[in-house]
Amino acid sequence: MSSRILIVEDEVQLARLMELELDHEGYAVKVSHNGREALELLKEEEFDLVLLDIMLPEMDGIEVCGRLRKFSDIPVIMVTAKDAVPEKVEALDTGADDYITKPFAIEELLARIRALLRRKEREKREDNNVLLIADLEIDTDKYKVKRADQEVELTKKEFDLLVYLVENQGIVLSREDILSNIWGYDYLGETNIVDVYIRYLRSKIDDPFEQKLIKTVRGVGYVIRDDQE
Ligand code: CA
Numbered sequence: 001m002s003s004r005i006l007i008v009e010d011e012v013q014l015a016r017l018m019e020l021e022l023d024h025e026g027y028a029v030k031v032s033h034n035g036r037e038a039l040e041l042l043k044e045e046e047f048d049l050v051l052l053d054i055m056l057p058e059m060d061g062i063e064v065c066g067r068l069r070k071f072s073d074i075p076v077i078m079v080t081a082k083d084a085v086p087e088k089v090e091a092l093d094t095g096a097d098d099y100i101t102k103p104f105a106i107e108e109l110l111a112r113i114r115a116l117l118r119r120k121e122r123e124k125r126e127d128n129n130v131l132l133i134a135d136l137e138i139d140t141d142k143y144k145v146k147r148a149d150q151e152v153e154l155t156k157k158e159f160d161l162l163v164y165l166v167e168n169q170g171i172v173l174s175r176e177d178i179l180s181n182i183w184g185y186d187y188l189g190e191t192n193i194v195d196v197y198i199r200y201l202r203s204k205i206d207d208p209f210e211q212k213l214i215k216t217v218r219g220v221g222y223v224i225r226d227d228q229e
Contacts, residue, residue: 133225
């Protein structure tokens with residue numbers, strides 16, 4: 001589903017330009033030219049992000065943001081008219097997540113929107129007990145794993161192993177660490193069981209995909225890492 005963005009901007013031409021660009025990017029866009037009206041819209045409708053100009057008729061952007069924060073934590077990007085540092089500080093203090101200074105390149109605005117939406121999505125998932133690395137998601141409440149939005153079926157042991165790796169992402173884990181954490185200190189079976197399970201796990205979460213997440217550290221053990229981050 002496309003994200004809904006509210007543009008609050010009283011310069012009609014600029015608002016129209018932003019609307020066209022965001023619409024072209026696939027966002028669902030609504031425009032308001034007035035601070036007070038924008039605040040009403042934000043009370044009545046669901047949006048995923050607000051682009052909020054500071055200089056607005058009836059109620060300025062700072063005040064809109066301050067009042068908005070009393071009932072919503074929706075992502076806000078403030079649009080400041082000039083390179084005015086106190087204004088930016090005030091915007092951030094009022095609870096804006098980011099700001100951009102006019103005149104701006106539309107590409108920069110789009111990049112900031114994407115970054116902020118990604119950050120909020122990540123925060124939301126973390127709240128829901130979802131572990132993330134690259135395009136891999138583990139829902140530890142529902143025991144579900146997805147890579148690139150495709151569901152991956154894992155056995156209980158494979159799941160536990162993956163969770164352990166991802167909870168320690170970037171940290172090299174020895175076979176002994178893995179063995180004692182997943183199989184228990186009293187495990188008496190084959191010690192190459194870790195390698196066997198890493199192979200099972202790779203065949204499901206790495207082999208079908210271009211980016212490999214599980215790395216072998218020779219002579220030590222394994223690490224899961226997103227090299228593209
Ligand atoms: Ca304005």
